[in-house]
Amino acid sequence: MISLSKRTLFSVAALCAAISISGIASAQSPKIEEGFDYRILPVVQPVEAKGKVEVIEFFWYGCPHCYDFEPELSAWVKRQPKDVVFRRVPVAFRDDFMPHSQLFYALEAMGKGDAMNEKVMYAMHKENKRLMTENEIADWVASQGIDRNTFLATYRSFAVISKARAARQMAETYRIDGVPTIVMQGRYVTSPSIAGTKAKAIAVMDYLEQKIRKDKFK
Template identity: 30%
Template sequence: MMKKLFILITVMLFLPFANAAQFKEGVHYDVISEQATSKPQVAEYFSYFCPHCNKFEPIMTDVTKRLADSDIKVEKNHVAFIGREMGIEMQKAFATAELLNVEHQMSSAIFTAIHDQKRRFSSRDDIRTVFTDAGIDGKKFDAAVNSFAVNGKVARMDKNTANKNIRGVPALIVNGKYQINMGSIKARGEQFNIKLTALIKYLAAKTD
């Protein structure tokens, strides 16, 4: 019994080192900047129009919950380079949802409208309808989407996207320095989420 307990404790002690050993630069992640952020963070870049982002949304929701016990801040950035002029409008829709504290609800509704219901979006009014259908007051949407706060959020997301040279989504950048190669994670379902969380935590703790 004591021998089994000793083995279990030994495995638990060395597990973090085993996880660290399985992550390699150039395979699981790339260094894209010399300077890291002052605090640990993971920045997600996505677009409502992106089908891969639609599939990745529940994964990142689960990963965010798994990171809740850490000091790693999760930041979402909606890119504007997909969807032409509506890409900008969707970016404002995301910023508006954040400002109104309904981001999770509205992201789910917008993804569903685009990818499941196959609805076409050609104007801001089409986006407004999704908000009002979800129970958001239309006047609150109008005030928020045209606000200084939303314009500031959009400007910040555009700056982040340009600074990190984001060309495709979904993309994850940890500490502003490491870009994750999600195709390198050879797992499915919950195991994928667990390994992605482990990789994020590993990179967030790196000091070199």
Template identity: 40%
Template sequence: MRRSLRFALVAASLVASTAFASPTNPQNGVEYTTLSTPQPVQAVGKKVEVVEFFAYHCPACFSLEPGLAEWVKKQGDKIVLRRIHLPFQGPADPEAHLHLTLQAMGKEAEMHGKIFQAVHVQRVRLMKDEQIIDWVAKNGIDKAKFMETWNSFGVMTKLRRLPQVTTSYQATGTPTLIVDGKYQTSPGLIADKLKIQDRNQILQAHFQVLDALVAKAAATK
């Protein structure tokens, strides 16, 4: 009897958690998780830092990009977006190396969309060093300056540290977003927890969750 009652209570709690799941009122462990160790943020004042872990070859990141750009624009000066390329190929990941080099050159914003278009629309392979160096030289970046930055101490140091950074943020896939160094969410998590299959609905719910997490973080500043 007690065993049956215990199972009934567990089942009821699962139904309740699903029933109250809402992207406009996200719950820890449902639409987002809280990092076991909060990470330091670079945003100053009352601005909320949002970190996107992404990969240039990631189709979901490419799909997210237009909506993310609009969301960032809507947030205005309330947030600061920072991107980190997940090093899928380890501490010498060529795509992550490219991203860090563009950041150091002040070319990230200029080239970000172009790289996504090259990879996902033009089907250009940018998974090896030589492929990347050849592509950037043909797309408006001075090759000598690029190589100088590519091989610089600062970029190489950040590249070697990326796996450790990724582990600290508990980021295992892309796209993953971290709000205020502690709240982690992703379109995939939301689709799974809210049982949504339509891509547009997933993205809409995802941005609603981000809205709520930014408001939650801002309230503590």
């Protein structure tokens, strides 16, 4: 009788421990739900690279939330394997924001995008530089050691202006109504505002990345 009671006690204790561990795991891995933490685009958009996980950040240089999210997003990008393709698309919600899109693509065309994007955002959000006109932008770029005339030629080029316009159209096609917004595989949409926090948005991106692989990059 005593032996049976001990066995029963041990079983109950083991069950409680298992429930406790499960509860801790659940707390550490918050539930991720469609409609709450991410949504699906009404019309799925084509991806550029087959057999890859495509991740697009729609952003605007002047957006304080984009600047605030940048450290977490950059850290996430750096730890991704080779089958994850990440790119940024500048969004101009108004005509007077188009110079920022041209700035982004001009720097990219000159091979200086990765090195300069964070500096552009720092200048705007920490040094109070608006960079709203061509002259303001060119002066600032020149202050960073880039030849002013070469930059302006690139900034004014048909290729850069076309890319800036295409980016605006792309944002409309993807129904982007705020930034920063992350779109994965042309299908899944999340952001710190959708997920609730920056940390949760990163967790959602990890979840969607695994889901995309599991679904064979669909």
